[in-house]
Amino acid sequence: MSTDTPSLDILLVEDEPAIADTLIYSLRAAGLVVHHVSTLAQARTHLINVIPSLVVLDLGLPDGSGLDLCREIRRASEVPILMLTAKSDEVDRIVGLELGADDYVTKPFSPREVGLRIKTILRRAQTSAVTVVSAKAFVIDGDRASFAGTWLDLTRRELHLLQRLLSTPGRIYSRDALLDLVWGQDAESMERTVDTHIKTLRAKLRSVDPTHDVIVTHRGLGYSLQLPER
Numbered sequence: 036m037s038t039d040t041p042s043l044d045i046l047l048v049e050d051e052p053a054i055a056d057t058l059i060y061s062l063r064a065a066g067l068v069v070h071h072v073s074t075l076a077q078a079r080t081h082l083i084n085v086i087p088s089l090v091v092l093d094l095g096l097p098d099g100s101g102l103d104l105c106r107e108i109r110r111a112s113e114v115p116i117l118m119l120t121a122k123s124d125e126v127d128r129i130v131g132l133e134l135g136a137d138d139y140v141t142k143p144f145s146p147r148e149v150g151l152r153i154k155t156i157l158r159r160a161q162t163s164a165v166t167v168v169s170a171k172a173f174v175i176d177g178d179r180a181s182f183a184g185t186w187l188d189l190t191r192r193e194l195h196l197l198q199r200l201l202s203t204p205g206r207i208y209s210r211d212a213l214l215d216l217v218w219g220q221d222a223e224s225m226e227r228t229v230d231t232h233i234k235t236l237r238a239k240l241r242s243v244d245p246t247h248d249v250i251v252t253h254r255g256l257g258y259s260l261q262l263p264e265r
């Protein structure tokens with residue numbers, strides 16, 4: 036693991052001591068912080084307080100199936116999950132992937148293989164969470180965005196609004212939906228807040244390219260984003 040990715044923490048849920056010990060050793064050697072638990076109950080307790088960077092999840096646990104935990108985690112979070120499965124667990128593997136696990140390794144595995152899978156998953160997760168490179172005119176890189184090659188000076192809300200609209204170009208979002216998705220729990224916000232931010236965001240986009248109205252108003256429905264044709 037490179038030094039520019041500090042404090043990545045792994046929750047390892049594995050009940051077989053020999054496997055757990057080997058993994059803990061090799062993941063720590065790779066610079067990861069590892070928290071180890073051996074039951075579903077302990078994992079649930081841990082997850083109440085900590086959302087790790089990634090969960091390594093054995094499916095056969097003393098107090099139940101890791102698939103249950105996988106399902107519970109996915110209800111609340113997008114934290115990456117790597118399943119550890121027995122060779123005979125093909126059905127469970129498929130179910131796990133359907134439930135939203137990111138990948139699996141089959142026992143017996145080499146700790147090195149697990150490390151590589153983790154690295155790949157984390158890289159992918161960081162790419163989708165931190166850097167969104169959108170088609171054509173937009174680039175979103177961490178907390179800044181560019182349009183038609185020009186970096187925009189956006190507020191946090193404007194950036195989140197843009198990211199949301201960009202995630203599905205052409206889809207119409209109602210003011211209500213945007214309030215939920217962008218403002219979330221800030222209960223004081225009102226639909227007018229959305230209009231205000233759309234207005235300022237639109238103005239900033241127009242200042243870069245006055246020939247395109249990227250944000251489309253759908254009367255009575257909401258807003259969508261239209262990527263410029265190239």
Ligand code: CA
Nearest residue numbers: 050093095096
């Ligand atoms: Ca097990």
